[in-house]
Amino acid sequence: MKKFLIKRIFQLIPTLFIVAVIVFFITRMLPGDPAAVMLGPQASAEDVAAYSERLGLNDPLHQQFFDYLVNLTRFDFGNSLNYNQPVADLIMERFPNTIILAVSALILAILIGVPAGILAAKKQNTFIDYIVTTLSLVGVSMPIFWLGVMLVLLFSVNLGWLPSTGMGSINEGLWPFLRHLILPSLALATIPMAEFARVIRSSMLETLSNDYIKAARSKGLKETIVIYKHALKNALTPLLTVMGLQFSKLLGGAVLTETIFSWPGMGLLIVNAIDRRDFVVVQGSVIFVAIIYVVINLIVDILYKVVNPKINLDDPHGGGN
Amino acid sequence: METINEIEQSKELQYIQAKREQSFLRKLLRNRFAALGLVIIFILIITAIFAPWIATHSPNAMDVSKSLLSPGQQGHLLGTDSYGRDTFSRIVYGSRISLIVGVSAVLFGAIFGSLLGLISGYVGGRTDSIIMRMVDGMMAFPFILLAIVLMTVLGQGLVNVVIAIGVSNIPGFARVFRGQVLSVKEAEYIEVTRSLGAKHGRILFKHIVPNSIAPLIVYATMSIAGAIISEASLSFLGLGIEPPTASWGSMLQEGKDFLVLSPQLATISGLAILFTVLGINLFGDGLRDALDPKMKV
Amino acid sequence: MSEPLLKIDNLHVEFKTGSIITRAVNGVTFELNKQENIGIVGESGSGKSVTATSILQLIPSPPAKIANGAIYFKGKNLLELSTKEIRKIRGNEISMIFQDPSTSLNPVFTVGNQLIETIRAHKKVSKKHAKQKAISLLDLVGIPAPDKRIDMYPHEFSGGMRQRVMIAIALACDPKVLIADEPTTALDVTVQAQILNLMKELQEKLAMSIIMITHDLGVVWETCDKLLVMYAGRVVESASVKDLYQQPLHPYTWGLLDSQISEEQNSSEPLASIPGSPPDLSYEIKGCPFVERCPYAQEICYQKTPQLNETTPGHAVACHFQTSEHQLERKERGYSDGDTT
Numbered sequence: 001m002k003k004f005l006i007k008r009i010f011q012l013i014p015t016l017f018i019v020a021v022i023v024f025f026i027t028r029m030l031p032g033d034p035a036a037v038m039l040g041p042q043a044s045a046e047d048v049a050a051y052s053e054r055l056g057l058n059d060p061l062h063q064q065f066f067d068y069l070v071n072l073t074r075f076d077f078g079n080s081l082n083y084n085q086p087v088a089d090l091i092m093e094r095f096p097n098t099i100i101l102a103v104s105a106l107i108l109a110i111l112i113g114v115p116a117g118i119l120a121a122k123k124q125n126t127f128i129d130y131i132v133t134t135l136s137l138v139g140v141s142m143p144i145f146w147l148g149v150m151l152v153l154l155f156s157v158n159l160g161w162l163p164s165t166g167m168g169s170i171n172e173g174l175w176p177f178l179r180h181l182i183l184p185s186l187a188l189a190t191i192p193m194a195e196f197a198r199v200i201r202s203s204m205l206e207t208l209s210n211d212y213i214k215a216a217r218s219k220g221l222k223e224t225i226v227i228y229k230h231a232l233k234n235a236l237t238p239l240l241t242v243m244g245l246q247f248s249k250l251l252g253g254a255v256l257t258e259t260i261f262s263w264p265g266m267g268l269l270i271v272n273a274i275d276r277r278d279f280v281v282v283q284g285s286v287i288f289v290a291i292i293y294v295v296i297n298l299i300v301d302i303l304y305k306v307v308n309p310k311i312n313l314d315d316p317h318g319g320g321n
Numbered sequence: 322m323e324t325i326n327e328i329e330q331s332k333e334l335q336y337i338q339a340k341r342e343q344s345f346l347r348k349l350l351r352n353r354f355a356a357l358g359l360v361i362i363f364i365l366i367i368t369a370i371f372a373p374w375i376a377t378h379s380p381n382a383m384d385v386s387k388s389l390l391s392p393g394q395q396g397h398l399l400g401t402d403s404y405g406r407d408t409f410s411r412i413v414y415g416s417r418i419s420l421i422v423g424v425s426a427v428l429f430g431a432i433f434g435s436l437l438g439l440i441s442g443y444v445g446g447r448t449d450s451i452i453m454r455m456v457d458g459m460m461a462f463p464f465i466l467l468a469i470v471l472m473t474v475l476g477q478g479l480v481n482v483v484i485a486i487g488v489s490n491i492p493g494f495a496r497v498f499r500g501q502v503l504s505v506k507e508a509e510y511i512e513v514t515r516s517l518g519a520k521h522g523r524i525l526f527k528h529i530v531p532n533s534i535a536p537l538i539v540y541a542t543m544s545i546a547g548a549i550i551s552e553a554s555l556s557f558l559g560l561g562i563e564p565p566t567a568s569w570g571s572m573l574q575e576g577k578d579f580l581v582l583s584p585q586l587a588t589i590s591g592l593a594i595l596f597t598v599l600g601i602n603l604f605g606d607g608l609r610d611a612l613d614p615k616m617k618v
Numbered sequence: 619m620s621e622p623l624l625k626i627d628n629l630h631v632e633f634k635t636g637s638i639i640t641r642a643v644n645g646v647t648f649e650l651n652k653q654e655n656i657g658i659v660g661e662s663g664s665g666k667s668v669t670a671t672s673i674l675q676l677i678p679s680p681p682a683k684i685a686n687g688a689i690y691f692k693g694k695n696l697l698e699l700s701t702k703e704i705r706k707i708r709g710n711e712i713s714m715i716f717q718d719p720s721t722s723l724n725p726v727f728t729v730g731n732q733l734i735e736t737i738r739a740h741k742k743v744s745k746k747h748a749k750q751k752a753i754s755l756l757d758l759v760g761i762p763a764p765d766k767r768i769d770m771y772p773h774e775f776s777g778g779m780r781q782r783v784m785i786a787i788a789l790a791c792d793p794k795v796l797i798a799d800e801p802t803t804a805l806d807v808t809v810q811a812q813i814l815n816l817m818k819e820l821q822e823k824l825a826m827s828i829i830m831i832t833h834d835l836g837v838v839w840e841t842c843d844k845l846l847v848m849y850a851g852r853v854v855e856s857a858s859v860k861d862l863y864q865q866p867l868h869p870y871t872w873g874l875l876d877s878q879i880s881e882e883q884n885s886s887e888p889l890a891s892i893p894g895s896p897p898d899l900s901y902e903i904k905g906c907p908f909v910e911r912c913p914y915a916q917e918i919c920y921q922k923t924p925q926l927n928e929t930t931p932g933h934a935v936a937c938h939f940q941t942s943e944h945q946l947e948r949k950e951r952g953y954s955d956g957d958t959t
Contacts, residue, residue: 018458029474137354137606141599143550145557146573146591153580153587211721218676218716219736219787220709223701229735233726252463256554260577270466271558274473286470290461 004305008298019290020072024065027283055081055280068283077284082276087284090269095288097167098265101257102250104181105188109246113193114239117200122227124205132197139194144253148187148260155183165262184261188253192246199242203235210234237304244300248293355607361600369416378407380414380567389583400585402575404565408586411567412593418479418568419597422552423545425483430490431541437491438498442506443529452495459492468551472560482561486551490544497540501533535612542605546598553594569594621693622649623827624673624712624795629687631668631851634680640900642668644851645687647926650795655821655828657838657859659874660848663896666831669848670797673829674708691795710740713788717800719780723772729756729783730768736790755786760816778809782816789820796821797829802837814841835878839863847871850896850907853926857933867935869912906938914939 043051052058056067071078077087113136120132156164162183168176207213208231216230217223255267262268266285273281349355368375377398384405392400392408399408441452459467471485506529555561556570564571569590576586631643643665650656658666671677673689673696689696691712696704708714716722724732733752737743743751749768756764759782772780781801788796798817802810818841821828830842838845838859845862847855847870855868866872873892894911897903905920906912912919918938926936 014454015457015461018455019461022458022462023470026470026474137602138595138599141546141595141602143553143573143591143594143598145554146587146594149573149577149580149587150591153584157580157584211716211718212724214671214676215714215716215722215784216724218674218708218714219790220705220707220739221735222705222739225735225739230724230727234724248463252465255463255465255469256557259558270469274469274560282470282473286462286466289463289466293463294461 005302008301012294012298015294016291019294020069020287021065023283023287023290024068027279027286028061028064072287077287078280080273080278080281082273082278082281087281090281091266091285091288094264094266094269094285097263098251098254098258098267100181101184101188101263101265102247102254104185105250106192106243106247108185108189109192109196110243112189113196114200116193117197118204118227118232120197120201121204121208129201132201136194136197136201139190140198142190142194144187144190145256145260147190148184148257151183151187152260167263184257184263187260188250188257191253192243192250195242195246196239199238200235203238204231207231207235240300240303244297244303247296251289251293349607349611352607352610354603355611358600358603358605358607361596362604365416365420365597365600368413369420372413372417376407376410376413378410380406380410381565382406389579391583392585399589400583402572402583402586403579406565408572408589411572412569412589414567415569415572415590415593416597418562418566419549419552419594421479422482422486423549423601426486426548426552427490427541427544429483429487430544431494431537433487434491434494435498435537438495438500439502439529441495442499442502449499453499456492456495459489460496464489464547465551465554468555469558469560472555477560477563479562479566482552482555485555486548489551490548493544494537494540498533498537501536502529505529505532539605539609539612542601542608546601546605549594549598549601622690623652623654623692624650624829625688625690626669626673627688627690629669629672629689630685631665631672631677632683632685634683638900641685642682642851642899643672646848646851646853648846648853648856650827650829652794653821653825653827654844655830655842657830657832657842657845658848659832659835659838659845661833661896663899664848665851666833666848667799668851670714670799670829670831673797674712674714675704676708676714706740709736709788709793710791711793712795712797713791713793714797714799715781715784715788715801718804719784720772720777720804722784723780725772728769728771729775733768733783733787733790736787740791751790752786755790756783758789758820759783759786761786777805778812781805781809781813785813785816785820789824792824793826795827795829797831799831800833801830803832803834810837817841835874847874850903851899852907852936853934854908854937855935856926857935861930861933865933867929867933867940868908868937869914870908873911906936 049058056064059067068078075088077091079085080087080090083090116132116136120129123129152164155162163180164183166180168178168180170177208227213226213231216226221230251266254263254265255270257263258265258267259271266289270282270285270289273279273285377396384401387395387397387401387405388403390397390401390405392398394400397407397409399412401407402411437452437456441449441456462470467489468485471488472481475481475485552561552568553570553573556568557574559571559574561570562568572590573587573594576583576588576590579586626646626648629643629646630641633640633642646665646669648656658669660666668677668682672684675684675696684697687697691707696707699707723729730749730752733755734745734748737748737751738745741748753764753768756768761767761779761782767775772783775783796817801817802813805813814837817828820826821841828841830838832838842859845855845857845859846853847862847868849870855862855866855871857867862871866875870892877892892911897907897910903923905922906915906924909915909919916938922938924936924938926934927941928934929940
């Protein structure tokens with residue numbers, strides 16, 4: 001296990017390096033001179049040049065890249081051109097909001113998707129099973145930005161029950177906070193919810209046909225123990241893979257969801273920064289999201305080991321991908 | 322004697338192959354969901370090809386005097402948008418964008434991704450490590466984020482959308498194909514072929530590629546659904562297809578601002594995306610089950 | 619004789635797939651007494667496993683359905699019990715071990731966990747106490763260093779050791795009856811004998827009864843008192859092991875005996891096999907189910923289904939030509955020689 005951990009963490013280094021390279025060069029390719037865009041059309045050529053100099057944009061590219069890497073290792077993402085404050089501060093301000101959104105969507109997806117999948121497997125080929133299967137098929141095909149718009153149409157425009165945009169502060173009380181959270185997290189939860197239901201249904205069906213389930217029943221265990229202890233733990237491995245995948249997709253989905261609901265998270269930060277050509281913010285936040293993504297994948301790999309002791313993670317073919 | 326044996330053997334192989342194909346088709350068509358998916362895909366393709374004949378109006382013809390009509394008013398089946406353009410005709414033409422972007426972006430990703438995966442899996446060693454680390458690096462971005470950043474660099478437009486979504490598809494294809502190549506490479510008959518002194522190119526294209534194609538097709542089908550959603554997302558964010566070209570995503574974005582006056586604008590464009598993606602997913606599911614129920618893509 | 623411990627009475631089990639009904643068990647009747655070992659022998663598909671799994675109602679329903687009959691345990695009909703009541707019997711008074719120990723143990727829990735949960739499902743004891751009991755059970759079935767191995771996962775055990783663990787789990791609550799469904803089939807030949815000896819030894823020590831299901835007659839000679847030979851979902855012959863060995867009566871039993879490797883068998887002599895295959899149980903069977911494969915078949919065998927009749931006390935057979943008045947002459951090697959396997 002220790003060996004595995006060390007190996008996986010070392011594997012992160014080249015991945016993160018490549019991430020840094022990709023982000024650096026892509027953001028340098030953004031159209032328009034950032035300094036000129038920032039200072040607006042009235043700015044004189046001298047001002048633009050001076051500003052470029054201050055940003056280090058006149059240094060040779062390799063010098064810029066080197067400085068950028070050094071700063072990265074110190075978690076210094078530079079200063080936003082637009083907000084005039086460190087990008088790291090902006091991220092620290094916005095990232096928790098994205099996490100709130102993504103985690104509540106994940107919880108919602110698990111709370112609804114997993115029991116629905118288990119139920120469908122338990123009642124295979126019944127009406128309930130068909131309902132769950134059909135809904136989950138529709139769910140995985142859902143364009144979530146459309147679902148977001150439809151939720152707004154129904155719950156905000158027509159019924160007037162829930163706010164369509166913004167985020168409530170927890171200081172104003174739990175309800176105002178939750179009221180704002182419900183629609184965006186529901187929209188974001190739809191795809192993972194459907195995906196979980198599908199995965200858990202098929203893996204439960206596979207698991208329930210195993211000999212050890214019959215053996216567990218023959219021992220006189222309660223049906224709930226047979227299903228929720230013996231079958232579920234074995235059916236969880238594929239769910240974990242999908243969960244890791246979906247959580248990272250949630251970070252991507254959050255970009256769209258946050259735009260629709262004006263949720264002040266990383267997604268909105270990135271989209272706004274792209275609009276304003278604030279390449280420092282784009283660079284910093286995209287790298288940050290990538291790091292989080294990579295770390296989540298590592299955690300998923302480690303969770304595998306906990307759930308399924310049979311996987312030998314020190315074996316190059318066994319574990320990590 | 323040996324030649325007779327060989328003929329017999331190849332006959333047998335052909336027979337097995339034919340039987341396999343037969344049962345594959347039967348399995349696929351017997352699956353009601355897959356058949357439904359096929360019908361939806363068929364409708365989409367027909368609509369895209371015959372758009373000029375199906376559409377009742379020119380998709381880009383503006384008439385401000387007729388803006389935001391309700392469905393059925395003045396001969397506009399699904400009403401009009403804020404510029405007075407016919408919604409039905411724009412939906413019909415929008416199918417072209419979805420289909421073109423879906424197929425060509427996946428083709429782009431599949432060609433480059435498979436090539437990388439093929440090299441990585443077949444050559445192995447250091448080349449494999451380098452390529453896979455690069456793929457890991459690209460996969461460290463949420464798919465849509467990579468596409469968004471690429472679109473910002475490239476600028477709006479159909480070709481750029483295809484490139485941005487295509488590039489985002491490369492790492493997935495590289496991984497799937499590499500996995501396939503590795504598993505086929507380890508198979509016994511490749512060993513035999515190699516021991517008989519076959520050339521690399523011959524092994525690659527006669528044995529590894531055909532054997533890896535089935536999972537790749539399934540993966541590609543599913544990716545088309547993803548690419549269509551991505552195009553709609555990009556257009557929804559205003560980073561995709563250039564206006565005034567009709568794309569379901571940009572129609573949805575425009576419709577979003579008129580939820581009270583003309584809710585059908587946003588509703589219908591979204592439904593078009595949903596049904597298209599659902600159809601492709603149904604078909605892809607069926608395809609996977611028919612090819613190999615145990616296959617995990 | 620006193621009341622039998624377990625009595626299977628005219629059991630019928632059907633499997634329904636689509637519109638096809640397969641009658642897997644057709645009127646099986648037998649009794650199991652205290653501390654008695656019964657072997658049920660037959661080919662795969664003869665209904666022996668279905669009979670055994672029906673006792674604890676472990677056959678998946680649907681598609682399976684117990685269509686008729688009764689299973690009495692200590693005077694109560696198990697088929698009339700509620701799910702809660704049958705659960706109290708399973709693993710407690712009647713336990714079961716299965717063919718493949720590598721798939722019958724849940725791979726994601728330690729063997730200790732799987733032992734302890736069985737104990738605690740039936741007895742109100744503390745976790746600590748249950749663990750003590752679990753260790754002593756592992757010791758009982760001959761697992762070395764049980765206090766260490768209790769925290770290991772099934773994949774860290776060998777096949778024979780896993781079957782010992784299964785036996786330990788089955789014995790966790792001192793059952794009266796142990797049903798063993800092909801307990802040695804998946805094991806190495808060298809391990810098979812060890813497991814059989816262990817079962818025999820434990821049966822005596824714990825004063826329980828065993829129902830041993832097997833296709834291998836070699837397994838039952840040593841361990842069982844009584845034998846049932848099953849064919850096409852019916853019992854075709856039942857007798858004490860001694861009687862069956864010395865004087866088998868049913869032509870199918872003869873075929874089974876001929877296809878076993880015996881000690882005196884000359885290695886150059888090929889093993890006989892019974893030609894043909896068992897009848898399709900999704901059709902109504904007219905006449906004797908064995909008629910198509912029987913070298914002694916006569917006209918009556920196609921017309922009338924023979925009933926199980928006692929020829930001598932304790933020895934019953936279902937054959938028109940094996941009655942107290944009429945005896946069939948067993949031909950030397952009545953079957954064509956088959957392949958050596």
